[in-house]
Amino acid sequence: MKIFYLVVLLCGFFGACIFVGARQTIGKKAASVEQIITQLELDFSDAEVKADIRRMSELLADDMTDIEDDGSMNTKAGIITLFQSPTTKLASDTSAEIRVRVYGDTAVVTMLDTAEFTVDGKDMGGVFRLTDVWVKRDGKWQLVALHSSKIKK
Numbered sequence: 001m002k003i004f005y006l007v008v009l010l011c012g013f014f015g016a017c018i019f020v021g022a023r024q025t026i027g028k029k030a031a032s033v034e035q036i037i038t039q040l041e042l043d044f045s046d047a048e049v050k051a052d053i054r055r056m057s058e059l060l061a062d063d064m065t066d067i068e069d070d071g072s073m074n075t076k077a078g079i080i081t082l083f084q085s086p087t088t089k090l091a092s093d094t095s096a097e098i099r100v101r102v103y104g105d106t107a108v109v110t111m112l113d114t115a116e117f118t119v120d121g122k123d124m125g126g127v128f129r130l131t132d133v134w135v136k137r138d139g140k141w142q143l144v145a146l147h148s149s150k151i152k153k
Contacts (some may be wrong), residue, residue, distance in 0.1 A: 035072040037107045037134055040141055045093045045113075049082045061135065067125040069128060069150035082119070104122040105136040113148070127151045 040059060047055035057080060066074040074082075080086050097112040109132040117125040122149040 033102045035109065037100045037102070037109060037141065038098055040134065040143075041095060041098060041109055041111065041132065044143065045095055048083065049090050049093050051088070051090070053080055053084060056080060056083060059143055061137070061144045062147070064142070064144050066145075067147045069148045085119075087118075087120045089118045091118075093117075107134040107141070108132070111135065126153075 023056075043055065044059050046052070046110075047059065057076075060076040060079065062076055064076045066079060068074065083090075092115065094114045095111050096114070097110075099110045101108045109130070111130050111132075113128045113130050115125045115128065117123075128148045128150050130149075131147045132143055134141050135144045136142075
């Protein structure tokens with residue numbers, strides 16, 4: 001009978017260790033994904049400032065949707081065309097208050113974005129609240145949706 005209780009006790013102990021270890025691993029994985037997504041946001045911002053079309057193309061999903069602060073919609077092709085234009089100038093783009101929430105292979109990012117941006121000489125810059133949605137496909141994170149709201153001065 002003592003052996004039975006010892007076996008039950010050991011199974012319980014090892015079961016608890018496995019459970020705690022699994023929870024710690026999951027927690028670390030989520031933190032790691034948050035760091036990856038935060039870095040991808042910074043990479044995308046940097047690619048926009050540099051008009052690095054190759055990097056932007058890698059980060060934007062082919063089926064991505066962009067809803068601008070005026071309610072207009074854009075696509076990956078439209079964004080790439082915009083940044084290929086010599087009349088598009090993004091002098092600076094600074095992100096703050098970045099918050100990443102991870103749901104499996106999907107991540108939702110909210111942030112404050114300040115951009116100095118002109119298109120055809122018209123000032124398009126300002127301070128924006130952004131919501132970005134990233135999805136992991138074939139082992140690679142890509143931006144599938146972006147929404148911006150301009151903060152009025």
